[in-house]
Amino acid sequence: MPRIGDKAPDFSANTTWGPIQFSEYNKGSWVVLFSHPADFTPVCTTEMSGFAVRSKEFEEKNTKLMGLSIDSIHAHVAWVNNVKKNTGVLFNFPIIADIDMKVSKLYGMLQPNESETAAVRAVFFIDPQGKIRLIMYYPLNVGRNMDEIIRVLTALQTADKHSVALPLDWKPGEKVIVPPPKTVAEMEEREKSDYEMVDFYLAKKSL
Template sequence: MSATPQISMPSIGSPAPDFEALSTTGPLKFSDFAPGKWVVFFSHPADFTPVCTTELSGFAARQAEFAALNTELLGLSIDSIHAHIAWVNNVREKSGVYFRFPIIADIDMKVAHLYGMLQPGASETAAVRAVFFIDPSHTIRLIMYYPMSVGRNLDEMLRCLEALQFSDEHRVSLPLGWQPGGKVILPAPKTLDQLDARLADESVEKMDFYLALKRM
Protein backbone atom coordinates (compact mmCIF):
# COMPACT_ATOMS: atom_id res chain seq x y z
CA MET A 1 0.00 0.00 0.00
CA SER A 2 1.59 3.28 -1.10
CA ALA A 3 2.12 6.08 1.39
CA THR A 4 0.09 9.27 1.05
CA PRO A 5 2.27 12.04 -0.42
CA GLN A 6 3.27 14.73 2.08
CA ILE A 7 2.01 18.20 1.21
CA SER A 8 3.83 21.38 2.20
CA MET A 9 1.13 23.51 3.84
CA PRO A 10 2.02 27.08 4.84
CA SER A 11 -0.02 28.15 7.85
CA ILE A 12 -1.72 31.32 8.99
CA GLY A 13 0.82 33.49 10.79
CA SER A 14 3.83 31.93 9.06
CA PRO A 15 6.17 33.81 6.68
CA ALA A 16 5.17 33.55 3.04
CA PRO A 17 7.73 31.31 1.31
CA ASP A 18 10.02 33.25 -0.99
CA PHE A 19 10.62 32.20 -4.59
CA GLU A 20 11.78 33.38 -7.98
CA ALA A 21 9.74 32.64 -11.10
CA LEU A 22 8.80 33.81 -14.55
CA SER A 23 5.50 35.65 -14.88
CA THR A 24 3.48 37.37 -17.58
CA THR A 25 4.97 40.71 -16.48
CA GLY A 26 8.56 39.42 -16.38
CA PRO A 27 10.87 37.72 -13.85
CA LEU A 28 9.56 37.97 -10.29
CA LYS A 29 11.14 37.53 -6.86
CA PHE A 30 8.37 37.35 -4.31
CA SER A 31 10.28 39.04 -1.47
CA ASP A 32 10.72 42.08 -3.75
CA PHE A 33 7.16 42.04 -5.08
CA ALA A 34 4.76 44.83 -4.09
CA PRO A 35 6.75 46.38 -1.20
CA GLY A 36 4.53 47.93 1.46
CA LYS A 37 1.41 46.30 0.05
CA TRP A 38 -0.84 43.34 0.71
CA VAL A 39 -0.81 40.52 -1.82
CA VAL A 40 -3.64 38.19 -2.78
CA PHE A 41 -1.79 35.21 -4.26
CA PHE A 42 -4.04 32.68 -5.98
CA SER A 43 -3.64 29.57 -8.11
CA HIS A 44 -5.85 28.17 -10.83
CA PRO A 45 -5.83 24.66 -12.34
CA ALA A 46 -5.11 25.48 -15.99
CA ASP A 47 -5.18 28.09 -18.73
CA PHE A 48 -7.88 27.91 -21.43
CA THR A 49 -10.40 26.32 -19.03
CA PRO A 50 -13.92 27.64 -18.41
CA VAL A 51 -14.05 28.17 -14.62
CA CYS A 52 -10.55 29.66 -14.54
CA THR A 53 -11.44 32.07 -17.34
CA THR A 54 -14.45 33.35 -15.39
CA GLU A 55 -12.36 33.70 -12.24
CA LEU A 56 -9.41 35.57 -13.69
CA SER A 57 -11.77 37.75 -15.70
CA GLY A 58 -13.45 38.60 -12.40
CA PHE A 59 -10.12 39.43 -10.77
CA ALA A 60 -9.22 41.64 -13.72
CA ALA A 61 -12.59 43.44 -13.69
CA ARG A 62 -12.23 44.19 -9.97
CA GLN A 63 -8.50 44.81 -9.80
CA ALA A 64 -9.11 48.48 -8.96
CA GLU A 65 -11.05 47.43 -5.84
CA PHE A 66 -8.08 45.43 -4.62
CA ALA A 67 -5.75 48.31 -5.48
CA ALA A 68 -7.92 50.65 -3.40
CA LEU A 69 -7.18 48.33 -0.46
CA ASN A 70 -3.42 48.63 -1.06
CA THR A 71 -3.35 45.13 -2.52
CA GLU A 72 -1.67 43.56 -5.53
CA LEU A 73 -2.98 40.45 -7.29
CA LEU A 74 -0.67 37.56 -8.18
CA GLY A 75 -1.79 34.45 -10.07
CA LEU A 76 -0.23 31.06 -10.76
CA SER A 77 -0.84 27.87 -12.65
CA ILE A 78 1.25 24.94 -13.79
CA ASP A 79 1.39 26.15 -17.38
CA SER A 80 4.20 27.58 -19.50
CA ILE A 81 4.74 31.29 -19.97
CA HIS A 82 3.75 30.81 -23.63
CA ALA A 83 0.40 29.29 -22.62
CA HIS A 84 -0.20 32.15 -20.18
CA ILE A 85 0.51 34.81 -22.79
CA ALA A 86 -1.66 33.08 -25.39
CA TRP A 87 -4.55 32.73 -22.89
CA VAL A 88 -4.32 36.35 -21.73
CA ASN A 89 -4.40 37.48 -25.34
CA ASN A 90 -7.26 35.11 -26.22
CA VAL A 91 -9.45 36.41 -23.40
CA ARG A 92 -8.63 40.01 -24.33
CA GLU A 93 -9.57 39.36 -27.98
CA LYS A 94 -12.78 37.48 -27.16
CA SER A 95 -14.10 39.54 -24.23
CA GLY A 96 -12.08 42.74 -23.97
CA VAL A 97 -10.92 41.77 -20.46
CA TYR A 98 -7.16 42.10 -19.95
CA PHE A 99 -5.30 40.27 -17.17
CA ARG A 100 -2.78 42.97 -16.25
CA PHE A 101 -1.67 41.37 -12.98
CA PRO A 102 1.27 38.93 -13.14
CA ILE A 103 0.54 35.23 -13.60
CA ILE A 104 3.39 32.91 -12.62
CA ALA A 105 4.42 30.13 -15.00
CA ASP A 106 5.08 27.28 -12.55
CA ILE A 107 5.66 24.50 -15.04
CA ASP A 108 8.14 22.74 -12.72
CA MET A 109 5.57 22.98 -9.87
CA LYS A 110 8.14 24.35 -7.39
CA VAL A 111 6.01 27.26 -6.20
CA ALA A 112 2.85 25.14 -6.10
CA HIS A 113 4.62 22.66 -3.83
CA LEU A 114 5.96 25.48 -1.63
CA TYR A 115 2.44 26.80 -1.04
CA GLY A 116 0.54 23.51 -0.84
CA MET A 117 -1.38 24.30 -4.01
CA LEU A 118 -1.17 20.69 -5.22
CA GLN A 119 -3.67 18.40 -3.55
CA PRO A 120 -3.08 14.74 -4.52
CA GLY A 121 -6.71 13.86 -3.94
CA ALA A 122 -7.68 16.37 -6.62
CA SER A 123 -4.76 16.22 -9.06
CA GLU A 124 -1.03 15.53 -9.11
CA THR A 125 -0.37 17.99 -11.92
CA ALA A 126 -2.88 20.85 -11.55
CA ALA A 127 -3.14 23.35 -8.72
CA VAL A 128 -6.40 23.66 -6.83
CA ARG A 129 -8.00 27.08 -6.35
CA ALA A 130 -5.89 28.24 -3.42
CA VAL A 131 -5.85 31.83 -2.13
CA PHE A 132 -3.29 33.34 0.23
CA PHE A 133 -3.78 36.75 1.84
CA ILE A 134 -0.30 38.06 2.62
CA ASP A 135 0.31 41.30 4.54
CA PRO A 136 3.05 43.90 3.88
CA SER A 137 5.40 42.11 6.30
CA HIS A 138 5.00 39.00 4.08
CA THR A 139 3.09 37.11 6.77
CA ILE A 140 0.28 34.78 5.66
CA ARG A 141 -2.92 36.05 7.27
CA LEU A 142 -5.71 34.01 5.68
CA ILE A 143 -5.88 30.94 3.44
CA MET A 144 -8.78 29.71 1.29
CA TYR A 145 -9.00 26.47 -0.69
CA TYR A 146 -11.63 25.76 -3.34
CA PRO A 147 -11.99 22.57 -5.40
CA MET A 148 -11.42 22.64 -9.14
CA SER A 149 -15.14 22.50 -9.92
CA VAL A 150 -16.22 25.53 -7.83
CA GLY A 151 -15.28 29.11 -8.62
CA ARG A 152 -14.28 31.56 -5.93
CA ASN A 153 -16.38 34.41 -4.51
CA LEU A 154 -14.70 37.79 -5.04
CA ASP A 155 -17.17 39.59 -2.80
CA GLU A 156 -16.09 37.36 0.09
CA MET A 157 -12.41 37.79 -0.75
CA LEU A 158 -12.72 41.58 -0.72
CA ARG A 159 -14.73 41.42 2.51
CA CYS A 160 -12.04 39.31 4.17
CA LEU A 161 -9.29 41.60 2.96
CA GLU A 162 -11.04 44.69 4.32
CA ALA A 163 -11.83 42.84 7.56
CA LEU A 164 -8.18 41.90 8.11
CA GLN A 165 -7.04 45.46 7.51
CA PHE A 166 -9.78 46.95 9.71
CA SER A 167 -9.03 44.51 12.54
CA ASP A 168 -5.33 45.34 12.38
CA GLU A 169 -5.95 49.09 12.41
CA HIS A 170 -8.49 49.17 15.23
CA ARG A 171 -7.35 46.16 17.31
CA VAL A 172 -10.82 44.64 17.40
CA SER A 173 -12.37 41.32 16.40
CA LEU A 174 -15.18 41.04 13.89
CA PRO A 175 -18.40 39.04 14.27
CA LEU A 176 -20.09 36.63 11.89
CA GLY A 177 -20.79 38.20 8.52
CA TRP A 178 -19.12 41.52 9.35
CA GLN A 179 -19.40 44.17 6.67
CA PRO A 180 -17.72 47.59 6.58
CA GLY A 181 -19.64 49.92 8.87
CA GLY A 182 -20.94 47.05 10.98
CA LYS A 183 -20.51 46.48 14.69
CA VAL A 184 -17.20 45.16 15.98
CA ILE A 185 -16.30 43.04 19.01
CA LEU A 186 -14.29 44.89 21.64
CA PRO A 187 -11.38 43.16 23.38
CA ALA A 188 -12.39 41.36 26.59
CA PRO A 189 -11.43 43.04 29.88
CA LYS A 190 -8.05 41.97 31.28
CA THR A 191 -8.34 43.51 34.74
CA LEU A 192 -11.11 43.98 37.29
CA ASP A 193 -11.03 47.74 36.69
CA GLN A 194 -11.57 47.14 32.99
CA LEU A 195 -14.39 44.73 33.84
CA ASP A 196 -16.16 47.33 35.99
CA ALA A 197 -15.72 49.95 33.27
CA ARG A 198 -17.15 47.59 30.67
CA LEU A 199 -20.20 46.75 32.80
CA ALA A 200 -20.86 50.44 33.41
CA ASP A 201 -20.42 51.48 29.77
CA GLU A 202 -23.86 52.05 28.27
CA SER A 203 -22.44 52.96 24.87
CA VAL A 204 -21.70 49.34 23.99
CA GLU A 205 -24.08 46.48 23.29
CA LYS A 206 -23.34 43.67 25.76
CA MET A 207 -24.50 40.09 25.75
CA ASP A 208 -22.16 39.73 28.72
CA PHE A 209 -18.89 41.33 29.78
CA TYR A 210 -16.84 39.14 27.42
CA LEU A 211 -18.99 39.86 24.33
CA ALA A 212 -19.45 43.57 23.77
CA LEU A 213 -20.27 45.08 20.39
CA LYS A 214 -19.83 48.64 19.20
CA ARG A 215 -20.19 50.46 15.92
CA MET A 216 -17.02 52.26 14.80
Protein backbone atom coordinates in the same frame (compact mmCIF):
# COMPACT_ATOMS: atom_id res chain seq x y z
CA MET B 1 2.61 23.47 3.68
CA PRO B 2 2.43 27.11 4.89
CA ARG B 3 -0.03 27.91 7.66
CA ILE B 4 -1.71 31.04 8.96
CA GLY B 5 0.84 33.12 10.84
CA ASP B 6 3.82 31.73 8.92
CA LYS B 7 6.21 33.89 6.97
CA ALA B 8 5.21 33.60 3.32
CA PRO B 9 7.84 31.48 1.54
CA ASP B 10 9.93 33.61 -0.80
CA PHE B 11 10.52 32.59 -4.40
CA SER B 12 11.61 33.88 -7.77
CA ALA B 13 9.45 33.09 -10.78
CA ASN B 14 8.86 33.92 -14.41
CA THR B 15 5.53 35.70 -14.89
CA THR B 16 3.51 37.51 -17.51
CA TRP B 17 5.15 40.67 -16.15
CA GLY B 18 8.65 39.19 -16.43
CA PRO B 19 10.85 37.76 -13.63
CA ILE B 20 9.61 38.59 -10.12
CA GLN B 21 11.08 38.07 -6.66
CA PHE B 22 8.07 37.60 -4.43
CA SER B 23 9.53 39.32 -1.35
CA GLU B 24 10.17 42.44 -3.44
CA TYR B 25 6.68 42.33 -4.95
CA ASN B 26 5.19 41.98 -1.45
CA LYS B 27 7.24 44.79 0.09
CA GLY B 28 5.03 47.60 1.45
CA SER B 29 1.71 46.12 0.35
CA TRP B 30 -0.69 43.25 0.85
CA VAL B 31 -0.67 40.47 -1.73
CA VAL B 32 -3.45 38.08 -2.71
CA LEU B 33 -1.66 35.10 -4.25
CA PHE B 34 -4.02 32.66 -5.95
CA SER B 35 -3.67 29.54 -8.08
CA HIS B 36 -5.87 28.13 -10.81
CA PRO B 37 -5.79 24.64 -12.38
CA ALA B 38 -5.10 25.51 -16.02
CA ASP B 39 -5.18 28.13 -18.75
CA PHE B 40 -7.93 28.02 -21.38
CA THR B 41 -10.43 26.41 -19.00
CA PRO B 42 -13.93 27.77 -18.30
CA VAL B 43 -14.08 28.17 -14.51
CA CYS B 44 -10.57 29.61 -14.39
CA THR B 45 -11.45 32.14 -17.09
CA THR B 46 -14.40 33.41 -15.03
CA GLU B 47 -12.25 33.65 -11.90
CA MET B 48 -9.29 35.41 -13.47
CA SER B 49 -11.68 37.80 -15.19
CA GLY B 50 -13.33 38.45 -11.82
CA PHE B 51 -10.01 39.43 -10.25
CA ALA B 52 -9.20 41.66 -13.24
CA VAL B 53 -12.58 43.42 -13.32
CA ARG B 54 -12.35 44.22 -9.61
CA SER B 55 -8.62 44.94 -9.51
CA LYS B 56 -9.27 48.60 -8.68
CA GLU B 57 -10.88 47.55 -5.39
CA PHE B 58 -7.75 45.62 -4.45
CA GLU B 59 -5.54 48.54 -5.48
CA GLU B 60 -7.54 50.87 -3.24
CA LYS B 61 -6.78 48.50 -0.35
CA ASN B 62 -3.03 48.61 -1.04
CA THR B 63 -3.22 45.05 -2.31
CA LYS B 64 -1.45 43.47 -5.27
CA LEU B 65 -2.72 40.42 -7.12
CA MET B 66 -0.64 37.50 -8.36
CA GLY B 67 -1.96 34.41 -10.14
CA LEU B 68 -0.39 31.01 -10.80
CA SER B 69 -0.92 27.82 -12.73
CA ILE B 70 1.23 24.94 -13.90
CA ASP B 71 1.43 26.24 -17.46
CA SER B 72 4.15 27.77 -19.61
CA ILE B 73 4.63 31.50 -20.05
CA HIS B 74 3.61 31.08 -23.70
CA ALA B 75 0.29 29.50 -22.69
CA HIS B 76 -0.31 32.31 -20.17
CA VAL B 77 0.32 35.06 -22.71
CA ALA B 78 -1.85 33.34 -25.32
CA TRP B 79 -4.67 32.95 -22.80
CA VAL B 80 -4.42 36.58 -21.68
CA ASN B 81 -4.61 37.63 -25.32
CA ASN B 82 -7.51 35.26 -26.06
CA VAL B 83 -9.63 36.50 -23.14
CA LYS B 84 -8.93 40.14 -23.97
CA LYS B 85 -9.97 39.62 -27.59
CA ASN B 86 -13.13 37.71 -26.71
CA THR B 87 -14.33 39.67 -23.66
CA GLY B 88 -12.34 42.90 -23.52
CA VAL B 89 -10.99 41.95 -20.06
CA LEU B 90 -7.23 42.18 -19.55
CA PHE B 91 -5.65 40.13 -16.77
CA ASN B 92 -3.82 43.15 -15.36
CA PHE B 93 -1.68 41.32 -12.79
CA PRO B 94 1.28 38.95 -13.06
CA ILE B 95 0.58 35.25 -13.59
CA ILE B 96 3.33 32.84 -12.53
CA ALA B 97 4.38 30.22 -15.08
CA ASP B 98 4.93 27.41 -12.58
CA ILE B 99 5.82 24.76 -15.12
CA ASP B 100 8.28 23.08 -12.72
CA MET B 101 5.65 23.16 -9.92
CA LYS B 102 8.17 24.83 -7.59
CA VAL B 103 5.82 27.48 -6.19
CA SER B 104 2.80 25.16 -6.19
CA LYS B 105 4.65 22.68 -4.00
CA LEU B 106 6.09 25.43 -1.80
CA TYR B 107 2.58 26.72 -1.02
CA GLY B 108 0.73 23.39 -0.86
CA MET B 109 -1.29 24.18 -3.97
CA LEU B 110 -0.75 20.67 -5.34
CA GLN B 111 -2.97 18.23 -3.47
CA PRO B 112 -2.54 14.70 -4.89
CA ASN B 113 -5.98 13.38 -3.94
CA GLU B 114 -7.48 16.17 -6.07
CA SER B 115 -4.82 16.30 -8.81
CA GLU B 116 -1.10 15.65 -9.11
CA THR B 117 -0.63 17.93 -12.12
CA ALA B 118 -3.00 20.85 -11.56
CA ALA B 119 -3.03 23.33 -8.69
CA VAL B 120 -6.20 23.57 -6.64
CA ARG B 121 -7.89 26.96 -6.28
CA ALA B 122 -5.85 28.26 -3.35
CA VAL B 123 -5.91 31.87 -2.09
CA PHE B 124 -3.25 33.27 0.24
CA PHE B 125 -3.68 36.67 1.92
CA ILE B 126 -0.23 38.03 2.79
CA ASP B 127 0.27 41.26 4.74
CA PRO B 128 2.96 43.94 4.13
CA GLN B 129 5.22 42.25 6.71
CA GLY B 130 5.17 39.07 4.63
CA LYS B 131 2.98 37.09 7.05
CA ILE B 132 0.25 34.74 5.83
CA ARG B 133 -2.97 35.96 7.39
CA LEU B 134 -5.71 33.86 5.78
CA ILE B 135 -5.86 30.85 3.45
CA MET B 136 -8.72 29.54 1.31
CA TYR B 137 -8.82 26.29 -0.66
CA TYR B 138 -11.37 25.35 -3.31
CA PRO B 139 -11.51 22.17 -5.43
CA LEU B 140 -11.03 22.16 -9.19
CA ASN B 141 -14.74 22.22 -10.04
CA VAL B 142 -16.00 25.02 -7.77
CA GLY B 143 -15.24 28.68 -8.46
CA ARG B 144 -14.34 31.15 -5.72
CA ASN B 145 -16.55 33.94 -4.37
CA MET B 146 -15.03 37.32 -5.20
CA ASP B 147 -17.26 39.20 -2.75
CA GLU B 148 -15.98 36.98 0.06
CA ILE B 149 -12.35 37.45 -0.98
CA ILE B 150 -12.74 41.22 -0.83
CA ARG B 151 -14.79 41.02 2.38
CA VAL B 152 -12.15 39.06 4.30
CA LEU B 153 -9.36 41.29 3.00
CA THR B 154 -11.30 44.32 4.29
CA ALA B 155 -11.93 42.51 7.58
CA LEU B 156 -8.25 41.70 8.09
CA GLN B 157 -7.23 45.29 7.41
CA THR B 158 -10.01 46.66 9.66
CA ALA B 159 -9.05 44.35 12.51
CA ASP B 160 -5.41 45.43 12.23
CA LYS B 161 -6.18 49.14 12.06
CA HIS B 162 -8.63 49.25 14.98
CA SER B 163 -7.45 46.29 17.13
CA VAL B 164 -10.87 44.67 17.01
CA ALA B 165 -12.43 41.38 15.92
CA LEU B 166 -15.16 40.89 13.35
CA PRO B 167 -18.38 38.89 13.94
CA LEU B 168 -20.17 36.44 11.69
CA ASP B 169 -20.96 37.85 8.22
CA TRP B 170 -19.41 41.23 9.09
CA LYS B 171 -19.44 43.84 6.35
CA PRO B 172 -17.96 47.38 6.32
CA GLY B 173 -20.17 49.80 8.23
CA GLU B 174 -21.41 47.17 10.68
CA LYS B 175 -20.43 47.02 14.34
CA VAL B 176 -17.21 45.31 15.38
CA ILE B 177 -16.34 43.26 18.45
CA VAL B 178 -14.21 44.77 21.19
CA PRO B 179 -11.62 42.35 22.62
CA PRO B 180 -12.81 40.85 25.95
CA PRO B 181 -11.55 42.31 29.24
CA LYS B 182 -8.45 40.75 30.76
CA THR B 183 -8.92 42.04 34.32
CA VAL B 184 -11.78 42.69 36.72
CA ALA B 185 -11.03 46.42 36.48
CA GLU B 186 -11.42 46.30 32.71
CA MET B 187 -14.67 44.37 33.11
CA GLU B 188 -16.08 47.01 35.46
CA GLU B 189 -14.93 49.82 33.16
CA ARG B 190 -16.65 48.13 30.25
CA GLU B 191 -19.97 48.11 32.13
CA LYS B 192 -19.81 51.93 32.20
CA SER B 193 -19.08 52.22 28.48
CA ASP B 194 -21.50 52.93 25.65
CA TYR B 195 -20.74 49.62 23.95
CA GLU B 196 -23.57 47.37 22.83
CA MET B 197 -23.31 44.80 25.61
CA VAL B 198 -24.52 41.27 24.96
CA ASP B 199 -22.57 40.21 28.04
CA PHE B 200 -19.33 41.36 29.66
CA TYR B 201 -17.25 39.22 27.27
CA LEU B 202 -19.20 40.10 24.10
CA ALA B 203 -19.41 43.81 23.37
CA LYS B 204 -19.82 45.60 20.06
CA LYS B 205 -19.14 49.12 18.92
CA SER B 206 -19.31 51.25 15.79
CA LEU B 207 -16.11 52.46 14.21
